[in-house]
Amino acid sequence: MSTPAADGQFSLSSQAMNGAVAALNGMALNNPTIGGVADESTNAAATAHSGWDTAGALRAALAEWHEQVGQLTARLNQNSAAMEQTTLNYHGTNLSIADALRGK
Secondary structure: OOOEOOOOOEOOOHHHHHHHHHHHHHHHHHHHHHHOHHHHHHHHHHHHOOOOHHHHHHHHHHHHHHHHHHHHHHHHHHHHHHHHHHHHHHHHHHHHHHHHHHOO
């Protein structure tokens, strides 16, 4: 719950909430790029071990890695959307409380 501001209005740090949303969005956008860092070296290692079980295992591990990165990206996007909704909910609640305290 937020506290009354100096002017008697209830407030929420929109800047902090928007910063959290921006951070989550940034992580979601950068996640596939960061997750792709392992591609080149893993593919090179798999090619170098062609004919060995190791090559197949490396490719399977890379496929699993990409699936995990995709799931993490989706979770970050969900958290970002939830944080945006939370911000709206806080603002709406604060306005309702302020109106109730003013007797409106």
